[in-house]
Amino acid sequence: MTGYTQVWTPLDLEADGKQCDWLRVPYSTDLSGYGVVPIPVVCIRNGAGPTALLMAGSHGDEYEGQVALAALAREIDPADVKGRIIILPGLNAPAVEAGRRVSPLDAGNLNRSFPGDPVGGPTAMIAHYVTTVLLPMADLAVDLHAGGRSCDYLPCALIRSGGTEKEQRELADLAVAFGAPITSISDGSGGGGRTTFSAVGQGLGVPVLTAELGGRATLSREGLAIAEQGLRRILKRAGILPRIETDTATPTRFMRVRDRGAFVYAMHKGLFEPAVDLGAVVQSGQPAGLIHCIDRPWRKPEKVVFTEDGMVACRRAPMLAAAGDCLYKLLVDVEAG
Numbered sequence: 001m002t003g004y005t006q007v008w009t010p011l012d013l014e015a016d017g018k019q020c021d022w023l024r025v026p027y028s029t030d031l032s033g034y035g036v037v038p039i040p041v042v043c044i045r046n047g048a049g050p051t052a053l054l055m056a057g058s059h060g061d062e063y064e065g066q067v068a069l070a071a072l073a074r075e076i077d078p079a080d081v082k083g084r085i086i087i088l089p090g091l092n093a094p095a096v097e098a099g100r101r102v103s104p105l106d107a108g109n110l111n112r113s114f115p116g117d118p119v120g121g122p123t124a125m126i127a128h129y130v131t132t133v134l135l136p137m138a139d140l141a142v143d144l145h146a147g148g149r150s151c152d153y154l155p156c157a158l159i160r161s162g163g164t165e166k167e168q169r170e171l172a173d174l175a176v177a178f179g180a181p182i183t184s185i186s187d188g189s190g191g192g193g194r195t196t197f198s199a200v201g202q203g204l205g206v207p208v209l210t211a212e213l214g215g216r217a218t219l220s221r222e223g224l225a226i227a228e229q230g231l232r233r234i235l236k237r238a239g240i241l242p243r244i245e246t247d248t249a250t251p252t253r254f255m256r257v258r259d260r261g262a263f264v265y266a267m268h269k270g271l272f273e274p275a276v277d278l279g280a281v282v283q284s285g286q287p288a289g290l291i292h293c294i295d296r297p298w299r300k301p302e303k304v305v306f307t308e309d310g311m312v313a314c315r316r317a318p319m320l321a322a323a324g325d326c327l328y329k330l331l332v333d334v335e336a337g
Ligand SMILES: [Zn+2]
Pocket: 058, 059, 062, 111, 145, 146, 148
């Protein structure tokens, strides 16, 4: 892994106290030849101890994590910290500013851009800096997401499968401390593969907890509360905020995606009329919804059916659907066959 990066910050990540500034990602344009993209970053350090890396806004239209991390950054008194907390509430800042999943600068999807590229576009440069500079400093990391404009999620934590037994136990303990009602164990087959933050975390041996806290580009109060309390419990458990008061975690239910059939797709364009809500328990063969033809409304709507049993953890938010849009994601209990 190269040590070269064009991203820089005047912050001294080894200094004690609370420092608020920006990462600077070079971005040269017609009207700003020496311009940079500023990415807000807060470093809170107090002496020796573990480091937590906390991120949100990797996708710009996902909000619970952005709000929870900004509040945490404001509220933490460095005197209460043992070690270091690095907080990036709006990691893909151009996407956050545009209210979009991907960056308007390079169409980069940050959580599909890892491990990144030091000489790529702004999104690839951010991913590379996180991979080669921030993540190696971390003893644990949290990356907060939601469904964005296209999906709505039952609030859940996500941990990656495939590590050593010790790594899996550590991730499960993190998820228990986070206290989301559901924890989904995933190998990235939903589309992220090896290009996600949690995948590079696994490669570097840093436990990464991800979460999907709501969706539809709005703010779920339930998801926000889970993030706020869950982050505090994780930091307390790590010994970074040893004295902070926390609520007791809600027991989490460990679930997983059974296989690709858990993802239900529209294969025709049209208006999606869902047949079930989030949290519904469905069976193979059960109607999932109808796709109404827009230009020939007299035509019989296309039926979509579930092809597996499971619980609806995620559902498409916009009515308008194109061929290839994901309509549902199902989860099953870990011990289910
Ligand atoms: Zn996301």
